[in-house]
Amino acid sequence: xxxxxxxxxxxxxxxGAIVSLNCTYxxxxxxxxxxYRQYSRKGPELLMYTYSSGNKEDGRFTAQVxxxxxxxxxxxxxxxxxxxxxxxxxxxxxxxxxxxFGKGTRLSVIA
Amino acid sequence: EAGxxxxxxxxxxxxxxxxxxxxxxxxxxNTLYWxxxxxxxxxxxxxxxxxxxxxxxxQLPKDRFSAERLKGVDSxxxxxxxxxxxxxxxxxxxxxxxxxxxxxxxxxRLTVL
Numbered sequence: 001x002x003x004x005x006x007x008x009x010x011x012x013x014x015x016g017a018i019v020s021l022n023c024t025y026x027x028x029x030x031x032x033x034x035x036y037r038q039y040s041r042k043g044p045e046l047l048m049y050t051y052s053s054g055n056k057e058d059g060r061f062t063a064q065v066x067x068x069x070x071x072x073x074x075x076x077x078x079x080x081x082x083x084x085x086x087x088x089x090x091x092x093x094x095x096x097x098x099x100x101f102g103k104g105t106r107l108s109v110i111a
Numbered sequence: 112e113a114g115x116x117x118x119x120x121x122x123x124x125x126x127x128x129x130x131x132x133x134x135x136x137x138x139x140x141n142t143l144y145w146x147x148x149x150x151x152x153x154x155x156x157x158x159x160x161x162x163x164x165x166x167x168x169x170q171l172p173k174d175r176f177s178a179e180r181l182k183g184v185d186s187x188x189x190x191x192x193x194x195x196x197x198x199x200x201x202x203x204x205x206x207x208x209x210x211x212x213x214x215x216x217x218x219x220r221l222t223v224l
Contacts, residue, residue: 032211043202043215088153095209101153
């Protein structure tokens with residue numbers, strides 16, 4: 001079993017839909033949780049960063065962390081075609097430690 | 112502020128040839144990472160530098176891979192000799208000391224024929 005599991009999709013939704021992306025993990029030592037967006041042939045771009053459990057909102061994006069269930073989510077409201085990309089979850093134990101990534105979920109938002 | 116710069120963006124070589132990748136991190140970022148990303152997978156760490164010191168290189172295949180970060184700024188990752196299985200994207204990232212937020216460059220896409 002990998003430390004971080006993420007459904008690779010692909011996931012296809014109509015424009016304006018609410019998108020839910022999820023990851024589960026097995027290492028209870030993880031405390032820092034991130035979501036990256038990666039467009040084709042580009043490097044990952046940091047979208048959301050959360051510490052420990054709880055919610056964080058930034059515009060149309062909401063990140064949730066449930067450490068008791070070892071489960072994190074990213075919600076995208078009012079999805080746009082420009083949101084079409086691969087979304088990678090990543091997590092680490094402490095500051096400056098390497099990130100452990102999921103495989104990424106490929107999302108397509110259809111106009 | 113400029114982001115992480117990597118070159119070349121693309122490289123095609125024959126197997127058994129050497130290849131080198133270059134990374135310039137965000138100004139002021141002490142920590143530099145090299146990741147490997149295979150198709151359909153998330154990035155996996157190869158090596159992490161704190162200033163000039165390689166503090167985590169347990170995943171670097173040392174028989175053929177080497178890296179250096181002279182003067183604690185730019186870094187070079189080398190493969191010699193390259194194998195077919197080395198075809199992948201090599202990503203460089205940097206962060207401030209003590210912070211988890213890592214910022215990635217565009218990557219170098221290597222194809223070994």
